[in-house]
Amino acid sequence: DAVTTIYERSVTGRRAFAAPPLDVPERPLDELIPAHLRRTTPAALPEVSEPEIVRHYNRLSKRNFDLDTGFYPLGSCTMKHNPKLHERVAGLPGNARLHPLQDPQRAQGALELMWNLQQSLGEIAGLPHVSLQPSAGSHGELAGLLLTRAYHEDRGGPRRTKVLTPDTAHGTNPATVTMAGYDVVKVGTNPDGGVDVDDLRSKADEQVACLMLTNPNTLGVFDANIEEIASIVHGVGATLYYDGANLNAIMGITRPGDMGFDIVHFNLHKSFTQPHGGGGPGAGPIAVSERIEPYLPKPQVVKREDGAFDLDEDRSKSIGKLRGFQGNYGVFVRSYAYIRSLGSEGLREASEVAVLNANYLLALLRREGVAEYLPAAFDRICMHEFVLSGAPMKRDLGLRTLDLAKRLLDHGVHPPTVYFPLLVDEALLLEPTETETKETLDHFAAVIAEILREAKADPEIARNAPYTTPVRRLDEAGAAKNPVIRQPL
Amino acid sequence: DAVTTIYERSVTGRRAFAAPPLDVPERPLDELIPAHLRRTTPAALPEVSEPEIVRHYNRLSKRNFDLDTGFYPLGSCTMKHNPKLHERVAGLPGNARLHPLQDPQRAQGALELMWNLQQSLGEIAGLPHVSLQPSAGSHGELAGLLLTRAYHEDRGGPRRTKVLTPDTAHGTNPATVTMAGYDVVKVGTNPDGGVDVDDLRSKADEQVACLMLTNPNTLGVFDANIEEIASIVHGVGATLYYDGANLNAIMGITRPGDMGFDIVHFNLHKSFTQPHGGGGPGAGPIAVSERIEPYLPKPQVVKREDGAFDLDEDRSKSIGKLRGFQGNYGVFVRSYAYIRSLGSEGLREASEVAVLNANYLLALLRREGVAEYLPAAFDRICMHEFVLSGAPMKRDLGLRTLDLAKRLLDHGVHPPTVYFPLLVDEALLLEPTETETKETLDHFAAVIAEILREAKADPEIARNAPYTTPVRRLDEAGAAKNPVIRQPL
Amino acid sequence: MSTYTSATDADRRAMLDAIGVDSIDALFADIPAALRLDRPLALPAGMAEQEVYAHLRDLAARNVSAEDEVSFLGAGMYDSYVPALIDSIILRSEFLTPYTPYQPEISQGGLQVMFEYQTAISELTGLPVSNASVYEGPSAVGAAGYLAKLANGRPRVLASRGVHPHSRATLTTLAHGYGQTVEEVPLKDGVTDLDALVAALGDDVSAVVLQQPNFLGSVEDVAKLTAAAKEHGALVICACDPVPLGILQPPGEQGVDIAVGEGQTLGNRLDFGGPSFGFFAASQEHIRRMPGRIAGETTDVDGRRGFVLTLQTREQHIRREKATSNICTAQALNALAGVIYLSWLGRDGLVELGELLARRTAYARDRLAALDGVTLLHEAPVVREFAVRLDADVARVVERLAGEGINAGYRLGRDYPEFDDGLLVAITEQRSRADIDRLAEALGRAVAAERTAAVPAGAGASS
Amino acid sequence: MSTYTSATDADRRAMLDAIGVDSIDALFADIPAALRLDRPLALPAGMAEQEVYAHLRDLAARNVSAEDEVSFLGAGMYDSYVPALIDSIILRSEFLTPYTPYQPEISQGGLQVMFEYQTAISELTGLPVSNASVYEGPSAVGAAGYLAKLANGRPRVLASRGVHPHSRATLTTLAHGYGQTVEEVPLKDGVTDLDALVAALGDDVSAVVLQQPNFLGSVEDVAKLTAAAKEHGALVICACDPVPLGILQPPGEQGVDIAVGEGQTLGNRLDFGGPSFGFFAASQEHIRRMPGRIAGETTDVDGRRGFVLTLQTREQHIRREKATSNICTAQALNALAGVIYLSWLGRDGLVELGELLARRTAYARDRLAALDGVTLLHEAPVVREFAVRLDADVARVVERLAGEGINAGYRLGRDYPEFDDGLLVAITEQRSRADIDRLAEALGRAVAAERTAAVPAGAGASS
Missing domain, CATH: 3.40.640.10 (Type I PLP-dependent aspartate aminotransferase-like (Major domain))
Structure with a gap:
């Protein structure tokens, strides 16, 4: 079946749109908008009827793998089940057709939902003040560093120019630091996979604005030295920032606020489940401590004394706005439904089973026939995800991590995150999540073992995989060298 | 990928359902229902969590071909595009959660919609009185014969025992005749594909209750003798029944009522587009002439003098009820939306393009390389569908119509109706519908030509087709001999 | 051109050429002229999608659905939660x-x-x-x-x-x-x-x-x-x-x-x-x-x-x-x-749901039977629906409750003349105890009010 | 057990055995005891799906959406029809x-x-x-x-x-x-x-x-x-x-x-x-x-x-x-x-939509500018949104229209102190001429009423 784009299906004169009737005088456009401000050639949008659009995108959809079809253990992405209730409640007209500038008096349900969600997130984080505004985790990170900047500027003192990040950090962390106008300073990792405390101590000085940390980190390791780390960071007057991408491991078990963090971001689309949409939307709310609160973005959702909810724009020390309106409300609805569905016990159970599933899968992969090729990067109990190294597999079987990933595609499984964290050679980062069954984990482990067995006999099979997918390995280098990023029309 | 049923995914203790809390006293069941009336062993329903249900049925869905993916020229089924608006309006809570016994005063919108739909269908059929009650075309046929029976019984006279049907009739017609307590008498077909009028005349007598006719018939032929036929049938006091399965050919062009029919059924799921749901639901409203009106099923939707709508149960000559409540209202909503979207002109255009598309496809298939193997059963202009005969293909290439159909599956096309009408040897009944593009028809014709070319070189390929489907040819005889129609648990 | 069809003018010309006729009309030549409809169908003109949506939404808004009231109407179909x-x-x-x-x-x-x-x-x-x-x-x-x-x-x-x-x-x-x-x-x-x-x-x-x-x-x-x-x-x-x-x-x-x-x-x-x-x-x-x-x-x-x-x-x-x-x-x-x-309910869920309904129904039955002017129509065991007799005009009582946003149930008199005073009340898992209490209170008031209203003018209310 | 997870008691036992620990708690051993939350999160208990639905539906019902009123609110987001x-x-x-x-x-x-x-x-x-x-x-x-x-x-x-x-x-x-x-x-x-x-x-x-x-x-x-x-x-x-x-x-x-x-x-x-x-x-x-x-x-x-x-x-x-x-x-x-x-609109549809908006907006602008007490804030060309000045308190006028089921638009004073008397009115393809006429009539009445109300008590109405 040849791949055609919607533009290639276009035939002059076809249409899906019927305009509502012109029920007002047909004034010449020249009277309304001067000709020199107007367009002369229409945009070459496709000309297609409704059935063709439906077929085109329906067929395209079948060229995607999705979570509702199979296992998707993409580490650090928390691909947990997306409850179907969430689309129903997000689609209620009272939510879906609510204008963001509606008078707060006539948006009380939405504001109450946001306020309730703020309270819940604050309780989960152990930090009382929440802004829902950021649009994604990385946006939350940026908010966190701008809050840090505002905090330091408000306090006065010498200018701070550096932000510390461990070398295990998500790629978003250093990128965010740069966007916030700081310099990245890397901190090393100790043999247990935690922060190298001595290295941290040596780098923590009065020029440091913040330490950004993920705990458990991207190695799946909970840093047991967190209290000491917090004390070092606070000792130099810096803030401690919690990257919440891995919150799914600890909900109801421990709290960033209790560990000493000042600012936390949540990935609502991870821990609090959102359909990932092929790369969004999501939301990255932040929770902060008392001392950071004055700088939170505006507007803030507040509860007035009479019980009414409102939007507070009157925040003199606020960093301002990070985007339009109040944030990704549609995302809030889904995550709020999730929190209410699971409740206190259910959230803890989610984290417990997430960690149980990860450790069980790790145990299965520690068995003979696998562990000698794909050893765990850290030989200990993991949190909700864990890292394997494909280095022995590469050495002994000539199979790169990428080859293993591609061969998994032929087995109908989405590969784990590959080549991250950077610290581990030929890394594979696996996060099964709590919504997968034991049978699925057993099957996955069996597939890995099978691929390795196959590779021992003939490594070429995996090296040339995949075979059963709509396309096979693609020329990415060529695409980057001569970018064709739109259709010539 | 092994096929597992939902029962085979069941693990004791898993669940998707959380019961609402017991907020009333926990009375022992023995107090409420005597033990001997109660169940002792629970029904062995599957024990699965929500994510597993989603994955199971999502995966199953991918083992279906569907109209939103490809061409579906199933003759006599009118597989036209299903506008997506229809699911939206049918799902409005005022429709979806409306109880059928709601007081008519509080269901005025629904009753108005039904009344409007009745008026529209009456106008399209040229017969003023409509009952929406029947659940499907065959149910409408049964209604029609029960109306015929009531009509004759009410008029008195000798008992009529026979119903005439052409040998081209849909299989539902004779089955319906039997269910209505009549005997089937077949009427022959003339060389042009119409009713053999002489045969009809010879069989039309005072014992005949009705002639059931499809016009255009299942050969895709419009019977030009319809006026004469009507006069013969009416001459013996019988009713003339119009099987509306082929109404898609004539909307706004000619009307059954004007041809002399007394009773018409509509397949709303065909001409007035409904998603076919893998075999339902549909609806089979009927329209009748003045003299049949008194016998229509109850309740009838009526408009009172004050403009209010109501359900009239007070119909002394009514045949009674054919089902519970008022019919498949959800289906009515969709078809009403369709009629309002297209309007008078659009409906006529639909029929025109349906006939244009059919004739165009027929013209393409009359070309060399195809026509010698798959000649048209009637070498003339067709209506919205047409019949080919695979007899030369079978004789010259050793390929049965079934083989051609199975080979089409490998090309991603749904085969036409096969082995119907019975009159034509190795028949293929093709109905492209108006919502298909010229390109799709061109492609289909090219695929047919390609399969025939291929078969000339090697007929075994098609004889063993399909190859690319989730399963290949299935043992239907074995299934019928030793029926396994439920899972042993 | 309809937005569901694709035949442009150019398509039509090409297709008619291939067929060998010069107009679409020619394709309908088999239909006798006398039978051809010589006018457009007397139906409204087609509408844009947004207009059809608005029209159907307005119609739907004129229905009172189970989303709009607390409904105890059953009698063959039930307002069960659809997951x-x-x-x-x-x-x-x-x-x-x-x-x-x-x-x-x-x-x-x-x-x-x-x-x-x-x-x-x-x-x-x-x-x-x-x-x-x-x-x-x-x-x-x-x-x-x-x-x-x-x-x-x-x-x-x-x-x-x-x-x-x-x-x-x-x-x-x-x-x-x-x-x-x-x-x-x-x-x-x-x-x-x-x-x-x-x-x-x-x-x-x-x-x-x-x-x-x-x-x-x-x-x-x-x-x-x-x-x-x-x-x-x-x-x-x-x-x-x-x-x-x-x-x-x-x-x-x-x-x-x-x-x-x-x-x-x-x-x-x-x-x-x-x-x-x-x-x-x-x-x-x-x-x-x-x-x-x-x-x-x-x-x-x-x-x-x-x-x-x-x-x-x-x-x-x-x-x-x-x-x-x-x-x-x-x-x-x-x-x-x-x-x-059924897979969603599962083996245990079907039983739990049945038990919940039986217990809530028993509660509702007791609650209503305890009202003045309300008696049980029968005492047979029930699971999700039960019948009571009202010492007041049932239609008027039901109408009163409708005014309070409660659909009290099915008036048995519609089908059983012998139970003209009967009301059939259905309980689903979407009707909580609070809903049942609300029904009981409203029903009690309505029956009392209708009994009073039924008393000839001038006579005192019967305690 | 949550309905989104699958780990039964038997699963848990088997998995813990494979891991080689005897409790789930043991998997969290790395977390210092002092940091372990020693109480459940202070959040409500979990709810059944139907309860969560009912709760969120009740919240949503407390919002006035564009489904509930005729809205001329734009200012960056528009109530366009989503096919x-x-x-x-x-x-x-x-x-x-x-x-x-x-x-x-x-x-x-x-x-x-x-x-x-x-x-x-x-x-x-x-x-x-x-x-x-x-x-x-x-x-x-x-x-x-x-x-x-x-x-x-x-x-x-x-x-x-x-x-x-x-x-x-x-x-x-x-x-x-x-x-x-x-x-x-x-x-x-x-x-x-x-x-x-x-x-x-x-x-x-x-x-x-x-x-x-x-x-x-x-x-x-x-x-x-x-x-x-x-x-x-x-x-x-x-x-x-x-x-x-x-x-x-x-x-x-x-x-x-x-x-x-x-x-x-x-x-x-x-x-x-x-x-x-x-x-x-x-x-x-x-x-x-x-x-x-x-x-x-x-x-x-x-x-x-x-x-x-x-x-x-x-x-x-x-x-x-x-x-x-x-x-x-x-x-x-x-x-x-x-x-x-954009594919749905298509090449011509995008133009037609733009032209429709421009013409309806021009109509609305003229209609409103003709009202007593309403003037244009500027005369620059517009396509789908325009600004007027009201000779009355904008917030109070907007509130009056809200009472009639009309959202009159965006109060410019919220962001532009220099336009405290300004109202920004957006037209979408879902706002028909009839809707615009309704806005104009209501706005005319509201401005008149608020001007009168603003006149000191005892003085006569102007004009």
Whole structure:
């Protein structure tokens, strides 16, 4: 079946749109908008009827793998089940057709939902003040560093120019630091996979604005030295920032606020489940401590004394706005439904089973026939995800991590995150999540073992995989060298 | 990928359902229902969590071909595009959660919609009185014969025992005749594909209750003798029944009522587009002439003098009820939306393009390389569908119509109706519908030509087709001999 | 040009050229001129999608749905919660848009669903044979009557007055066609009168038709009634509400030959009465007399497991006038919703739901019976619906409650003149104790007010 | 056990055995005891699906949405009709549930959508390079500012006061991070004051930020403003409403370097402000400075056409601190809705929609300007939104109309103290002439009433 784009299906004169009737005088456009401000050639949008659009995108959809079809253990992405209730409640007209500038008096349900969600997130984080505004985790990170900047500027003192990040950090962390106008300073990792405390101590000085940390980190390791780390960071007057991408491991078990963090971001689309949409939307709310609160973005959702909810724009020390309106409300609805569905016990159970599933899968992969090729990067109990190294597999079987990933595609499984964290050679980062069954984990482990067995006999099979997918390995280098990023029309 | 049923995914203790809390006293069941009336062993329903249900049925869905993916020229089924608006309006809570016994005063919108739909269908059929009650075309046929029976019984006279049907009739017609307590008498077909009028005349007598006719018939032929036929049938006091399965050919062009029919059924799921749901639901409203009106099923939707709508149960000559409540209202909503979207002109255009598309496809298939193997059963202009005969293909290439159909599956096309009408040897009944593009028809014709070319070189390929489907040819005889129609648990 | 068709002017010209005619009109030459409609259909002009949406939304807004009021209306269809995962599955085009699986190789999804559905219905009813669904409940009763006719050819059918009025009416209408007469067996103390049944039975009785629970909500002693029917060789047809079958003895264990019922309550919307589905299950001996589609398991040429429509020699497209029914399009999508719902409930959930309903119904029954002017219409055991008598005009009481946003239930007088003071109240899992309390309070007030109003002017209110 | 997890007691035992620990608690041993939460989270207990639904439905019912009133509220998001086919596509799990296409072989659907989307945005804006979307409109302006910083490193950014207040605020917030200062260029007669712009320009200006149409609805003469900026080598960033681009000169033809905008109006719901998407297009020279994902066409090892994420060396996961943005999760699903919407409109439809809006807006503007006590705030050309001044307290007038089920528009005083008497009225294709007439009549009455009310007690009504 040849791949055609919607533009290639276009035939002059076809249409899906019927305009509502012109029920007002047909004034010449020249009277309304001067000709020199107007367009002369229409945009070459496709000309297609409704059935063709439906077929085109329906067929395209079948060229995607999705979570509702199979296992998707993409580490650090928390691909947990997306409850179907969430689309129903997000689609209620009272939510879906609510204008963001509606008078707060006539948006009380939405504001109450946001306020309730703020309270819940604050309780989960152990930090009382929440802004829902950021649009994604990385946006939350940026908010966190701008809050840090505002905090330091408000306090006065010498200018701070550096932000510390461990070398295990998500790629978003250093990128965010740069966007916030700081310099990245890397901190090393100790043999247990935690922060190298001595290295941290040596780098923590009065020029440091913040330490950004993920705990458990991207190695799946909970840093047991967190209290000491917090004390070092606070000792130099810096803030401690919690990257919440891995919150799914600890909900109801421990709290960033209790560990000493000042600012936390949540990935609502991870821990609090959102359909990932092929790369969004999501939301990255932040929770902060008392001392950071004055700088939170505006507007803030507040509860007035009479019980009414409102939007507070009157925040003199606020960093301002990070985007339009109040944030990704549609995302809030889904995550709020999730929190209410699971409740206190259910959230803890989610984290417990997430960690149980990860450790069980790790145990299965520690068995003979696998562990000698794909050893765990850290030989200990993991949190909700864990890292394997494909280095022995590469050495002994000539199979790169990428080859293993591609061969998994032929087995109908989405590969784990590959080549991250950077610290581990030929890394594979696996996060099964709590919504997968034991049978699925057993099957996955069996597939890995099978691929390795196959590779021992003939490594070429995996090296040339995949075979059963709509396309096979693609020329990415060529695409980057001569970018064709739109259709010539 | 092994096929597992939902029962085979069941693990004791898993669940998707959380019961609402017991907020009333926990009375022992023995107090409420005597033990001997109660169940002792629970029904062995599957024990699965929500994510597993989603994955199971999502995966199953991918083992279906569907109209939103490809061409579906199933003759006599009118597989036209299903506008997506229809699911939206049918799902409005005022429709979806409306109880059928709601007081008519509080269901005025629904009753108005039904009344409007009745008026529209009456106008399209040229017969003023409509009952929406029947659940499907065959149910409408049964209604029609029960109306015929009531009509004759009410008029008195000798008992009529026979119903005439052409040998081209849909299989539902004779089955319906039997269910209505009549005997089937077949009427022959003339060389042009119409009713053999002489045969009809010879069989039309005072014992005949009705002639059931499809016009255009299942050969895709419009019977030009319809006026004469009507006069013969009416001459013996019988009713003339119009099987509306082929109404898609004539909307706004000619009307059954004007041809002399007394009773018409509509397949709303065909001409007035409904998603076919893998075999339902549909609806089979009927329209009748003045003299049949008194016998229509109850309740009838009526408009009172004050403009209010109501359900009239007070119909002394009514045949009674054919089902519970008022019919498949959800289906009515969709078809009403369709009629309002297209309007008078659009409906006529639909029929025109349906006939244009059919004739165009027929013209393409009359070309060399195809026509010698798959000649048209009637070498003339067709209506919205047409019949080919695979007899030369079978004789010259050793390929049965079934083989051609199975080979089409490998090309991603749904085969036409096969082995119907019975009159034509190795028949293929093709109905492209108006919502298909010229390109799709061109492609289909090219695929047919390609399969025939291929078969000339090697007929075994098609004889063993399909190859690319989730399963290949299935043992239907074995299934019928030793029926396994439920899972042993 | 319609937005659902694609034929541009250029397309039309090219296509007409290929056909060899010069206008679309020429394609309709077979239709005699006198029969050609010489004017446009008298229908409104087409509208843009947004206009159609607005029109239908405005119509829908003029209905009072179970979303708008606290509803205790049941009587055959119930405001059960439809879990969201059902929508997400049945709206997939792969389930929504294909037709009957005539080509099994590309219809395995739909066929396996039928097989799973048949298994679930067989489990629920305790009968080995289920078809893949029929239209809905009352016509399923009519279809069961036709099966009895095919099976034993006897002329009389006895139907309990506890069978849904729509089912009895449908059975009567259809039986008139296939040549049986339907007689009624009266109720006594809320259940089918066994003595009357015994008196009516004879060797000319084709079938006895029961309902479980019956229209008044009562749990019938089906086994006892069945035993009486069997003595005369009559078949027993039982129309069952499927949800209570989680806690009630299944008809297959009670000697019932054919169990049918309305499937709406299994994951289908109310939809003002349809589409839903009817289920149809029977004992093994009737397998080749079943109406409708049946899916069966088999293997393909490579030995892979697969599913097909089977026993098709029963069906209209093969057997024509000898078919066991004329059903062609049935309710596959609604049956899919049904089997998803049953999988969602699961083994334990169906029982829990039945128990919850029984307990909430008992609570509601006690609560209402304790009101002044309200008494029980019968004391038979109930599961999800019960009947009371009001010492006031029922229509006026119901109207009063409607004004408070409460739909009090079904006025029995609409179908049972003998219960003109009767109100049938249904409880679903969506009606909480608080809702029931609200009903009780409002009903108490309304009955009191109507009793007062009914007292002749000048007379004092009767305490 | 949660209904979203599957670990039964038996599963747990088997899994713990395989791990070699005796409790789940043991898996958390790394967490210091002092940091373990010694109590349950202070959150409500979990609820059944039907209860969560009822709770959220009740909350939603307390909002007045565009379904409930006739709304003329715009100011950045618009109550455009979202065609139903968008839902049917974006709710397919294959689009809804995957993540970023890290494995292109099993993500061709999503990648091709990005490619088609980029093409559509490039066509709309007249600029050759589009990314696959950013978060939303105002933050897209901020991201464009960052690109300008990366491109020329200059310290000053000039933003027209006609740029959406949220965009200006966001730009200011972000620029404070990456080290630029934002200054405002005032408006004159409803459009950006060219003289003031020229006066503010200098060789230290990194970028000039405009909006088309601007916040007051005015069509700016972008080309003229751009020419001024170019003289100083400043980049021009223009935030565009995409729908009017069907009839307005595309920014790429006006010398704009970076065109961004809010995509909500392209097939996305209002959703109380999000999620929607922002588009981001630029001239060729900025291709390697673009933020976010970009899809590109390529071939696979068998020569088949395919799509990949490309130019990834810009991105955070490769380049880390040298990345051109930190965007990881963006708005792929919303951008999909956008490209479906644009395909639905099609080449002619986008123009027709623009013309319809322009004519209805002109009608509404005339209609309102003719009212007593209502005058135009400016006379610049408009397409879908315009501003009037009321001779009465705007908040009170708006409140009066709300009582009649009309949302009159946006009170300009919320952001522009100089227009405290201003009301910004938006017209969408869902607001018919009848709706506009209703607004005009109600507004006329309300203004009259409020003028009267404002007259000191005892004095007669004016005129």
